[in-house]
Amino acid sequence: MADQEAVLFEVVDGVAWVTINRPEARNAVNQAVSAGLAKAWDRVESEDDIAVAVLTGAGEVAFSAGADLKEMAARAERGLPSQFVGGRLADGGVTKPVIAAVNGVAYAFGFNLVMQCDLCVAADHARFGILEAKVGRGSPWANQLGWLIPPRTAIELLCTAEPISAQRAYEVGLVNRVVAGAQLKSAAAELAAAVAANAPLTVRAGKAMVRATAGLSPAEAAAIADEIYEPVYASDDAQEGPPAFAEKRPPRWQGR
Secondary structure, X not given: OOHHHHEEEEEEOOEEEEEEOOHHHOOOEOHHHHHHHHHHHHHHHHOOOOOEEEEEEOOOOEEEOOEOHHHHHHHOOOOOOHHXXXXXXHHOOOOOOEEEEEOOEEEOHHHHHHHHOOEEEEEOOOEXXXXXXXXXOXXXXXXXXXXXXXXXXXXXXXXXXXXXEHHHHHHOOOOOEEXXXXXXXXXXXXXXXXHHOOOHHHHHHHHHHHHHHOOOOHHHHHHHHHHHHHHHHOOHHHHHHHHHHHOOOOOOOOOO
């Protein structure tokens, strides 16, 4: 399957919709999907008309069931599976917010993709699991899971390899909203629109601050936060916001 078929890409009203398109394989991540995601995140970061992205899977069964184990078995590799990186999102190289719209199971590497995103909307039938312990594989990508959810919940997921429901994922803070399956796209679009309406530099700074200050002391966090937000205060958008509010008109954000 070609990259452009394995991952679909569409921009609507400033929102990039990135869809893993292997429903016949429960949207398992193979080399084609990994390459397609890498290209998608490059576009999200580089194209000025994109304010926010939504990542989802084709169909209603799976967001992604994980890495394609059949492809991995055929390669018979030992060591870390570097072929399933998926580009700059995993490395923090996407400054714009990314929303996971979880339309079904998000297992193993599919769970990883959810964790890489900044926000998450889940269908009520979605399930989340880190299954590597069942197949003797590893999950080093989950090294930051302890600041996203309570540490004991993270250890439970890693060591029992038992999936949790969308409601449980919501309760522990992994998911922002749980909706009926038929409402998933509209709920994700509503959340994306709320993000896209705001000042882009402020939005990106908010994302950067949360990720950069996790686990730091208050003094360290304050210093980094000031550094991140300093160019926001110095921007043209910072001068546009107050008068727009005073004049009761929509602000005209320029992203500079």
